[in-house]
Amino acid sequence: MKTTNTTATATQRERIRNIGIAAHIDAGKTTLTERILLAAGAIHHAGDVHEGNTTTDFDPLERAKGITISAAAIPCAWTPREETGISKLFAGQRHALNVIDTPGHVDFTAEVERSMRVLDGAIAVFSGVDGVQPQSETVWRQADRYGVPRLAFVNKMDRTGADFMRVVQQLRTQLGANAWPVLAPLGAEDNLRGQVDVISQRRYIFSRESQQSCTVEEGPSDDDGPAAELRSELVNRIAELDDVVAELWLNDQPVPDEVLRAAVRRQTLAGKFVPVIGGSAYRYVGIEPLLDAVVDFLPSPLDRGTTEAHNDEGESISVDNGVDAPLAALAFKLVHDSQAGRLVYVRVYRGVLERGMTVANPRTGQRERIGRMVRVVADRREELSRAEAGDICAVVGLRGFLTGDTLSDLDAVVSLEPPQFPQPVVSFA
């Protein structure tokens, strides 16, 4: 088994994206998650939810589904490609993604609230046909409460009745989001051909034969609709929020792509802007550009700043995200793993969690030694010796910890959650 034992530099931590995928039932969360994991190399073949599977596809699909169900966080990697040039900010740089399981179809539960805390950014999925629905509103408000920056993915653009701009409008009117397209679909329904990058005006044309890649065409063509208008509208909206773009705009200067993209990033991270992307998970239209947008527009753990906590006197304090600081980590899910047994999924907010160290549980006042630590990758369990601020991993065993408990430094005891959370039941998968 491979053991990873390195200290992440600040640059490496900038290249982590802990993201969740949130959706109303039937919007396509499962399909989109599978497509993302496939594109990011975490699984090798995702089947089609619609069409059933051939014998050879069956096992990988089942495994993919198994992962989606049982893992609380799926690690994968994404390198925005130079050739597509969608991401001018981070092209060629490998990013570690953790796709965190966000309870889907929800009431206002502690588990959803907790998953909102553990992720740094989210993709909110909507159906291009059904648009914003009452339940999408609940999830949206929870993300608002926790200040989670997010992208909106308008899915099912291949379906009859899909209307991208109508859903964008609903995001504004029904959810009060400052939502504007950054990757707009080209065509709709049977004529869905790809996407136009509103910032660069490049077009990504998807081939039905080789579904996992797109060809890039420079500049809009006549039949692409209002790509140029979408760009000037985006510039206007961003100018209202962002001084750098405002300055150029007020002086009638052109706004270069990189400047606009960086401003969209800043305003999205600040929670003031929601980039909207249209595509089809099922048809594999827009998955790679979506991953580029995740890297471009959603925060790294370093962007997150501080996290609310309590000290051992019950006073509110802020926990920063430094590595050279006392440990503060949150146990956010318990899973019974067929190979490893009881796994406690942990997000490290501050400091370092290391194999062999002893941690305190402020809820029980007990101490416990950290034995094995693993990262569950597809059907492998990768052994870890340490995890640092921003990382997510699973600790094997850890009998005395339940979800919602903090793994704390012994001296600087902090509790990351207020004590009134109900203790949820262990989930078996």
Ligand code: GDP
């Ligand atoms: P979830 O309930 O949000 O997890 O949604 P699923 O991923 O299970 O999708 C619900 C249904 O919509 C399934 O029948 C999918 O095949 C279908 N679906 C998902 N994405 C798309 C899409 O992009 N286009 C079309 N036409 N169907 C889709």
